[in-house]
Amino acid sequence: MTTVVVASRNRKKLAELRRVLDAAGVSGLTLVSLDDVPPFDEAPETGATFEENALAKARDAYAATGLATVADDSGLEVVALNGMPGVLSARWSGAHGDDVANYTLLLAQLRDVPDERRAAAFASACALVYGPGDDDSVVVRGVWPGAIAREPRGEGGFGYDPVFVPEGETRSAAQLTASEKDAVSHRGRALALLLPALRALAG
Template identity: 70%
Template sequence: MTRRVLLATRNAKKLGELRRILADAGVTDIEIVGMADVEPFDEAPETGATFEENALAKARDAVEATGLAVVADDSGLTVDALNGMPGVLSARWAGSHGDDEANLKLLLGQLADVPDERRGAAFVCTVALVVPGAEPVVLRREWRGTLVREPRGSNGFGYDPIFVPDGETRTSAELAPGEKDAASHRGQALRALVPYLRELGQK
């Protein structure tokens, strides 16, 4: 019997990524559904101080509303020279949620005087798996790199065009989707979740 698991997102790319990762791992008894596949419910704003708090809150809200096992993630960019900011505020750094261009412009302005050798950063992703009646699983993964001064590439979103992963000369937005899936913070976190989802499917 296939078990439905809700990935608490409306982002088709995130849904596709988790489905691909499970298929590659040979997990066939889990069906990943998204927010568009369940009855609408009130979603609380992300007010946690950490990625872990936000991912857990999002997952618990969705479990309560749907009764399904839920995977939720929270991710963002932490910049060394800004003491880990924008962090959980990454998507609304310039004020309004999801304005990638404004966020990018503001961050580049804040880093204008920071020398190249101090422009270290990491993309962080925390995923939470909450199953009714069980202890939650929370996993965090990081993708280290440096920030360049001008955006490059069109394959990404958010801060991808200025983030060059360690060991690379291309920005995250210049990587092919498969390359990014294999290395990124979200790809790492979702792959780390596979054993837990495999076990869930076998129950």
């Protein structure tokens, strides 16, 4: 078995990658989170793009552990806000990871924006680093288009899921089942693009 670090403490992200691997029939990989490896100094996320942040996170964890590492950076890009909150999605309201405060602020900022101009997309960049060289990495991007609802709906998911209505859906992302979300979500799409490299790692 090859051990792969998922550079996150979010158990839902670990479970999501495990489901994607299982659905694709990829075995031979043991997934561990940052909570399962010795602590190391994690650099702040200062990149201007999701790709830069994901690659920096994966390189940090690889350097600290010597283990192949998958990292993602993702967020919400709202057309009416010129692509914001973008890389600031997790701390849009000022406090990092306060989901309710973040989407409440977003809804307030879009209060006067009509329905036809509420387009948005979740974007996820996933990086896999499996060696010390510049060529020992793969970075992919998945995008999930949709629109911002007028009020939060649903109990599932996390982040902006309750206020995001995927294209072709009447339900919010927080009202989808985990398997429905995996099949179409930005991270699910990015992880699917990473599968050939992960399959190669699994041998």
